[in-house]
Amino acid sequence: MLIDNYSYTNRMYNVHPVEKLLFAFLTMILCFVFDIYTNIAVIILMFMITVLKAKIPGKVYIKLMLIPFSFLMISVLTIIINVIGDKSAALISLDIFEVTLGITPKGISTAVTLFFRTLAVVSCLYFLVLTTPVVDIIDILKKLKIPSLFLELLQLTYRLIFVLFDAAGEVYTSQNSRLGYATLENSYRSLGLLISSLFIKSYKDSQDLYVALEARCYNGELKVISKDYRFCYRNLIFIVLIELVLISTSILLRR
């Protein structure tokens, strides 16, 4: 999985995860509070940090930004196009079966704000996930006193996702190479077989995992050594500065 690979190999891997989380979330909140200029600034800022500092290839970053694009386009279009009462307020209008559809300036301004805000918040998320491995995020959650059973389920699920992903990929390749997905009927049959065998494998593996853990004195708790990070004051000052600059320029621009 693309994002997971980069989260372990980027140049900001050794930065304390709490710093990265703080930076991403504070900026996210600013995106909600302030308007479009702040959002455009955040989009550029996150791109620069992720690409120049964390050395994620720019091509990869842009490709990732395009993933949520279809949802964004369709939802924004739905919000722009409205049923309207009087045509005088509309920029463009169109009659279909006695109903007038149209675009109003207000609709456009809502949609544009929404478009940039979404992209800005998404780029904050990308900064976080591309620089911080899931294991570190789970470690932070541990410090937030989240119930341990929930965290263990998170850890287990994270590890097993890759196991099952591999298994599913192998089954898919072998089915596909035997024309398993050649026709629609075949595809349904093959996919049904794939899912049910994946379920059986999951079940069997979970039993085996339990036996293996029992044999190693498992008493209901999975213990893992977490990586040792150190806070870097320069980074903390940098985060505070950037947030302050964003807040003050946004307030100034508002006037």
Next chain:
Amino acid sequence: MKKWMLLTVFTLLLIAPQIAYSMHIMEGFLPLKWCIIWDIASLPFVVVGFMTISKSVKKNPKLKMLLGFAGAFAFVLSALKIPSVTGSCSHPTGVGLGAILFGPFAMSVLGLIVLLFQALLLAHGGITTLGANTFSMAIVGPIVSYYIFKGVKKAGGPNWLAVFLAASIGDLLTYVTTSFQLAIAFPAEVGGFTASFLKFMGIFAVTQVPLAISEGLLTVLVINLLIAYSKEELIELNVLEKEGKLV
């Protein structure tokens, strides 16, 4: 005007088949107020689900591993492609299958975990919209699927019908909930919430009805294969009775 309409229809047709890839509400799309409201709305269900899970894990510690695998299974399922009747591809939500296999309470917690990983690993959905997505995909969908399944079985309907209806209606209601969440956050200028809800429903209905049917068919296939090949596991999960009849 005609040209403009054609252009819109064309773009919609171009985008519509892809929408299934990202039916989760994306990061940052909902205003902060609604993010928090949906977080609060999902919380009691997740807490109840969590308490049921921890009770059963205490009784049977093996279950923890199984739940871990179930979460991973649901994640991988959502990354597979279903061939759709209309020619486009979509991803199964696994809502119906999960609810039938693991019950609606466990699904609320598993769904939350899966949605979190989808946001962190695949950039589907997001952290701010986690509550809203959990509410539609991990709470409404599974509960509806589960009770439809039980209801049809009780009424004496055949297995395949119960499974099919559970999976496809659960799938559809997930999207109705998503439309509801989008409409209530972005009411139309004229007509307010209702107009906006109809707009979102109109678009999602066109794309989601064929997908819900595909998912229903697939779930029937999977359950049939599971009954044929892994009776014992299903009995242990309380999906099957000892004689091999669906509960």
